[in-house]
Amino acid sequence: xxxxxxxxxxxxxxxxxxxNFTCSFPSSNFYALHWYRWxxxxxxxxxxxxxxxxxxxxxxxxxxxxxxxxxYSYLYIKGSQPExxxxxxxxxxxxxxxxxxxxxxxxxxxx
Amino acid sequence: EAGVTQFPSHSVIEKGxxxxxxxxxxxxxxxxxxxRRVMGKEIKFLxxxxxxxxxxxxxxPNNRFLAERTGGTYSTLKVQPAELEDSxxxxxxxxxxRRGYEQYFGPGTRLTVT
Numbered sequence: 098x099x100x101x102x103x104x105x106x107x108x109x110x111x112x113x114x115x116x117n118f119t120c121s122f123p124s125s126n127f128y129a130l131h132w133y134r135w136x137x138x139x140x141x142x143x144x145x146x147x148x149x150x151x152x153x154x155x156x157x158x159x160x161x162x163x164x165x166x167x168x169y170s171y172l173y174i175k176g177s178q179p180e181x182x183x184x185x186x187x188x189x190x191x192x193x194x195x196x197x198x199x200x201x202x203x204x205x206x207x208x
Numbered sequence: 209e210a211g212v213t214q215f216p217s218h219s220v221i222e223k224g225x226x227x228x229x230x231x232x233x234x235x236x237x238x239x240x241x242x243x244r245r246v247m248g249k250e251i252k253f254l255x256x257x258x259x260x261x262x263x264x265x266x267x268x269p270n271n272r273f274l275a276e277r278t279g280g281t282y283s284t285l286k287v288q289p290a291e292l293e294d295s296x297x298x299x300x301x302x303x304x305x306r307r308g309y310e311q312y313f314g315p316g317t318r319l320t321v322t
Contacts, residue, residue: 101250129309140211141299141313186251194307198243198251 101189103199110177110206117173118202120187124168129190132161132172135201136183144172144185177206210234212314214300220320226288229317233282233302239263240283241303241311242275246296257283258306290321 101122110116122130129148133141145154150165158175174181184201191197213232221227233240242254254273255265259280268275272291277283287294297318301311 106248133313138217138315138318140315143310143312146310188251190309194309195253196308196311197253200248200250 101187101197101199103185103187103202105202106200107203107205110174110181110204112177112179112206112208114177115173115175116177116204117171118185118204120170120172120199122168122170122187122189122197122199123191124166126191126193127165127168127189128192128194130163130165130170131188131190131196132170133186133188134183135186141186172202174204177204179206179208182206212300212302212312214298214314214317216317217315218318218320220322221290222322223292224289226286227290227319229285229287229298229319231283231285231300231314233300234304234312237302237304237312238280239303239306239308240277241301241308242283242285243299243301244296245299245316246293251299254285256308263306287319290319292321295319295321 132144135141145161147163152163161172163170184203186201188196188198215230240257243251245251253267256263257277260277274286297316299316300314303311
């Protein structure tokens with residue numbers, strides 16, 4: 098069982114503010130790190146797949162960085178909007194082809 | 209292209225009853241996965257089908273859970289008899305690639321056992 102941890106568990110952000118949160122994962126057997134955005138009763142939506150140390154990915158106002166040597170990834174939301182409210186899940190994809198998820202960070206954006 | 213679909217979206221049953229969840233993967237995806245998320249915790253792997261064969265069922269919690277994928281198309285996950293701790297969201301995912309590098313998830317079935 099691989100230990101993938103996300104912090105904080107939840108956070109509240111004022112509309113327009115920026116925020117970030119963390120995913121930490123084992124630094125061994127690393128193949129890729131996935132970020133998903135999930136709203137209840139909907140399918141988790143893939144945001145990023147990151148493979149290389151130092152990778153930075155961006156999709157609109159959301160971006161992510163990856164440090165495989167120390168085993169962490171940050172997800173950033175710039176200028177939060179109410180539609181950004183969701184649970185953000187990271188998943189560690191190991192080189193034995195298994196996805197191990199963190200418990201998620203639930204973001205609530207207040208108008 | 210239709211995504212992964214799951215039925216029902218929500219099920220409420222009493223302890224001791226039986227429930228069957230269904231997953232229809234993306235057409236042409238040979239690989240189908242079941243996961244479960246207990247409230248507030250991480251999504252955990254249950255099992256992986258390649259076509260109709262169980263490739264990996266190491267995550268199945270106990271023999272009250274039975275997964276099938278007859279014909280290699282849709283899959284069912286039966287819980288019999290259900291216990292309180294089985295409550296959670298059951299996700300299905302499919303992928304074209306056997307390694308499961310890129311998995312597409314369904315919306316989940318929320319199971320509540322009372």
